[in-house]
Amino acid sequence: MTEQPTDPTAPDVTTEAVNDDPQAAQPGAAADEQETPTEGTAADEVADAGVGQAAPETDLAAERLADLQRLQAEYVNYKRRVDRDRVEVKQSAVVEVLTGLLPVLDEIHLAREHGDVVDGPFKAITDKLEAALGKYGLVPFGAVGEPFDPTQHEALMHAEWNPDDENLPSDATTTTVVTVLQPGFKAGDRVLRAARVAVADPT
Known part of the structure; x- marks a missing residue:
């Protein structure tokens, strides 16, 4: 086997030196380590860009939410x-109709005072009418012996007290209703007309 000539100027390389130096055994390792980019650099750039783009969208969503809440x-x-x-409106319509029927109810009251509403068809009609109006909250009030109340009664006469x-x-002990000339009427808590009465002071 022919021996290769040796170059006297070439550095001496021994097997031990190569085995002792890992970088020498892997000549591309150092270069690869230097070329590896810093971890997270590209991701951070993308995240920073995303933050700048998401802020206007967040403000717009908040504005739309505020508009929706205001509309609701x-x-x-x-x-x-x-x-x-x-x-x-419904109550006003009912009150207007009931007020228009008060003159009819006054006539019924006078007929009852004169004994004309005792029996027969007329009594049946008056009973049905008063019952129908009662369904809409119409209630008559005012009776002899009640203490005079200016919010409920209209005193048309002042009479002498009759102890009998x-x-x-x-x-x-106070001014008292002694005669009811016209009954008052309420629709719920609303006074449609005060009771027109005669009053007297006890002696």
Whole structure:
């Protein structure tokens, strides 16, 4: 076997030196380690870019949410107002009809005072009419012996106190109703007409 000539100027390389130096055994390792990019650099750049783009969208979503909440509040207030107005309109219509029928009820009251509403068809008609009006909250009030109340009674006469009148309370100490000229009427808590009465002061 022919021996290769040796170059006297070449450095001496021994097997031990190569085995002792890992980088020498892997000549590309150092280069690869230097070329490896810093971890997270590209991801951070993408994240930073995303943050800048998401902020306007977040502000727009918050603005739209505020608009929606304002519209919902306006709708709730509108519905409440409409419901309240509907009830008031209905009550006003009922009160107007009942007020228009008060003269008829006054005639029935006078007929009853004169003994004309005792029996027969007329009594049946008056009973049905008063029952029908009662379903709409119409209630008559005013009776002999009640203490005079200016919010409930309209005093048209001032009479003498009659201690023998069994309808008058014996222990009355204030002005008292002694005669009901026209009964008063209420629709619920609303006074349609005060009772027109004659009053007297106990002696």
